[in-house]
Amino acid sequence: MSRTRWRYGLTATACLLAAGLVPAPAHAEDVTDYAITVDPTDRGAKIDDTMYGVFFEDINRAADGGLYAELVQNRSFEYSTADNGSYTPLTSWAVSGTAEVLDDSGRLNERNRNYLSLSAGSAVTNSGYNTGVRVEQGKRYDFSVWARADAGSTLTVGLKDAAGTLATARQVAVSGGWKKYTATFTASRTSSHGRLAVASSGAAALDMVSLFPRDTYKQQANGLRKDLAQKIEALNPSFVRFPGGCLVNTGSMQDYSESSNWQRKRSYQWKDTIGPVEERATNANFWGYNQSYGLGYYEYFRFSEDIGAMPLPVVPALVTGCGQNRATDDEALLQRHIQDTLDLIEFANGPVTSTWGKKRAAMGHPKPFGLTHLAVGNEENLPNEYFARFLKFRAAIEAAYPDITVVSNSGPDDSGSTFDTAWKLNREANVDMVDEHYYNSPQWFLQNNDRYDSYDRSGPKVFLGEYASQGNALKNALSEAAFMTGLERNADVVKLASYAPLLANEDYVQWRPDLIWFNNHASWNSANYEVQKLFMNNVGDRVVPSTATGTPTVSGPITGAVGLSTWATSAAYDDVQVTSADGTSLLSDDFSGDASRWTHNGTGSWSIQDGAYVQSDAAAENTLVTAGDPRWQDYDLHVRATKKSGKEGFLVAFGVKDTGNYYWWNLGGWNNTQSAVEQATDGGKSTLISKAGSIETGRAYDIDIKVRGRQVTLYLDGQEWGSFKDDKPAEPFRQVVTKDAATGDLIVKVVNAQSADARTAIDLGGAKVASRARVTTLAGEPDSVNSETNTPVTPVTSTVSGIATKFTYTFPANSVTFLRIRHG
Known part of the structure; x- marks a missing residue:
């Protein structure tokens, strides 16, 4: 079967072609990149209603400052240095006058222990989350506070930002023991930089200072x-x-x-x-x-x-x-x-x-x-x-x-x-x-x-x-x-x-x-x-069995330089030897001189100390240094390593192409609880093999890694620790077909995670289908990321014609496509 690759990007014409809105190029009529075959007579797995959640x-900050609609941060003055070194009971609050956070028998209750003692004529202002308290013009906001004060005290509550007032201030009379007091604001302007201010005419105690938008999800209180x-x-x-x-x-x-x-x-x-x-x-x-x-x-x-x-x-x-x-x-x-x-x-x-x-x-x-x-x-x-x-x-x-x-x-x-x-x-x-x-x-x-x-x-x-x-x-x-x-x-x-x-x-x-x-x-x-x-x-309610042709792959041997690293640990490395399979020395460094053969990524503190290469910053993470040729293959790596201090152990890298693509043996990782070989691809890591274990401080370990083709064997102090073969292809073209029982729709779901369009012959196995289908496509540049101001990755839904029991469809490069095909 011919597998011609179209290397152009996702142009406007390609989008229209993918949607079936323009004819395919004439030369494409005899070219098929992939084939999907569906068997509607077979029954695949039943999909439970609970499949995805x-x-x-x-x-x-997913709750407070996020899904929980409260706009006041640290509303009950419970933040503590014991929880976070940067916290105090007045974190997110500014005081004008005299105020003190107390924890004594005058508290609101046993689980809400801290409260604010505010002197007469004093005020506090809360800065909320992110850049401040967010209010929108014309919308209502519900204020509440638990307060205790002598008779005749008045709280003046307001919303403001650097440009001035955001809502008309409210006067709240406070008298006697702990009670809940409320007020409502209507915002006169929109601002993301607001501040909630509470001032007291007399001495008062405050707790649970709160501001909620009235327009919460389903208009629910505490919503x-x-x-x-x-x-x-x-x-x-x-x-x-x-x-x-x-x-x-x-x-x-x-x-x-x-x-x-x-x-x-x-x-x-x-x-x-x-x-x-x-x-x-x-x-x-x-x-x-x-x-x-x-x-x-x-x-x-x-x-x-x-x-x-x-x-x-x-x-x-x-x-x-x-x-x-x-x-x-x-x-x-x-x-x-x-x-x-x-x-x-x-x-x-x-x-x-x-x-x-x-x-x-x-x-x-x-x-x-x-x-x-x-x-x-x-x-x-x-x-x-x-x-x-x-x-x-x-x-x-x-x-x-x-x-x-x-x-x-x-x-x-x-x-x-x-x-x-x-x-x-x-x-x-x-x-x-x-x-x-x-x-x-x-x-x-x-x-x-x-x-x-x-x-x-x-x-x-x-x-x-x-x-x-x-x-x-x-x-x-x-x-x-x-x-x-x-x-x-x-x-x-x-x-x-x-x-x-x-x-x-x-x-x-x-x-x-x-x-x-x-x-x-x-x-x-x-x-x-x-x-x-x-x-x-x-x-869908049930899988309809289907098969697809795959993408040819060619896997060469693991190639790359070598590296040393640490993670929240200080360690010393010595006697680094890299030897090719035929015994030729590729690298030999006992650190009796300088470290000129090693490239430092800028993290950590590396230096030659007493004939060893030492990373001395026990707080630094991912301090990778590398040496050698990215083209190296079929070699043996030997390192002697000693942990000096810190939370973890050693990271010895091989197959290093660059700082985002390598393998490393992580000994004493995960707070010194286990060891694993991890593969980094474009900065993302996957675990290939792991075992429980820890690294002792002050003990020298002999680490040996044997790389042959795509087979890797690892030795710790002369004993085989484990091995793996990294030869599994990363298939970019995947599909599944399901059936929606309520509508009778066949849902053809296809992922084309590569930079080439995939023209595909689809055989629905004789199923009677309508000639038009709804198609939803998510496509774009592979490195595109949505942000507040730009959302390049957005689904597009349209209708496509020419659907039959056998038809051809072009799935765009870097796309996921859902075809909902109705019963004919």
Whole structure:
């Protein structure tokens, strides 16, 4: 078959051709790049209604300053240096006059301990999030405060920015003990730089200073920011996984004690987050900031219901993850958390006559939320310890609520010893569903479309709870789309899937990539969002089996220079030897002279010390230095390495083409808990092989790496540590076909993640179809990234003619295309 490549870009003519609106070039009539064959008589996997959902975690200021519509930051003065070195109880507040934050018996309540003592004639001003408090002309804003003051005191509350007043000031009379006071503003101007000011005529105590837009999502009090909630709703998610993530199972797991201050950095516990907002805790977030819990479990359940999604909460298993390795042996504490989980199910599903159902009803929702799935734990690195505790949770839940699906997990990676051990335990215990997480390079996603083809059809089902390609460009989204065709093809195994993370405030980013980006006045969809939306709104009910021709690939040997690096660690390297397969020395450096053969990327502090090459900055990350020829192949690399101080171990690189493309053996990574070989492709990393293990400080290790063709064998102190063969092709052309039972539509989903158009012969296997179809295409330059002011990656929908049981269609370069073909 001829496979002529058209190398032009996505011109206007190409777009029209792809949509079937102009004739194909005459010479193309006898050229077919690909062929897709559909068998409508065969029945593929049934796709459950719950296939695609969203995962919410309070990372990147996703809650306070994000989805939670509160405009005041640090509204209850609970920020603390103990939580973040840059915080004080007056973070985000400016004081005019005399004010003091107190924690004494005069507090509002035991969980809202700090309050502001404001002297007569003094004022405080809050700066909100990002550039300030956002208000829009003509819209209403609801102010509230809990205050205590002597009779005759008046609070003057106003909104302003540098240009002047943003709304008419309000006078609020305050008298007596703690009470809630309210006022409403109508903004006279639009501003993203506003400040909320509160001044007192007399001495007063203030707490829970709040400002909400009246126009929240569905006009709900204590509600959600409308544009963000609507973007999530537009995805049409079938479930919402919440509240995390790493914040679920990290931090202290101890109980709150009324005899002492709030236990800071406490793991996320649902009972802290319900009830009257002024009685909820403020807690230190795993991601480095405080969360108010104004957006709590009740709001998560309510939002899930509002968007028609299944709630899927995650509770801590008392084994930490996310780079921490601790497990509690306190049986009483474990039993208390198990009872908390049973209480959570009662809160969600119990009648109003039950203890926790009554609390739900008191919050405004007498009807049960209909909880069906619950996950125990998240990314635990200690699989045996985790699973022993999981079994106790599951036994208790199944005894009380046998209809609840209890979800386990397989750790933080797509492979490795933790993953293998966890899956073995899950299979042996007949677990219903296992939560997998992985963040990898676009190449990995293009290579692993068949990941679930070989999974045991009779074993536990898969919940892909967190996944993403490492970037927000179109090329990342296309690699995820290619992978998702494999998820759908294996819908009998993969029952739930959600991209992560969901939200990112552009001024408070702890993690990239993210699905939806925002600031205090705007939000925008990433390219990844557009792919997720396409799939989530065009799922279908059953896979229609189909096959496609592939893309020829030619894989040469692994080539590249060598490198040394560290990550939050100081280490010394010596006796570097690179020898070709025939014994020829390519590099020999004992560092008795200078380091002139090594190229430094500018990070870290490298110097020759006592005949070794030392990186002495124990805080610096990715300090890669390289030496040699990018054309090297078939060689042996020897290094002697000694850890001097820091959190991790060594990074020894090979196959180095440049700073974004290489392999490295990461010894003592992940806070010195495991070792792995990672491959970096265009800056994104994927794990090829991993094992648990740590590196000792002060001990010299002999590291040897043997590269032959695409086979790599690794030795640690003379013993084989592991090996791999990197020969899996990254297939850029992927497809899946599903059928929509309600409409009878065939949905042909094709990803062309390469720089050439793909003219494709499509054979629908004799299916009777209409001659016209609806086509939605997402295409562009592979490095295109959407931003607040420019969204080059946007889907285009049109109608295409010429559809028949056999027809030819050209899929644009760098595109994902959905053809909805109606029954004829």
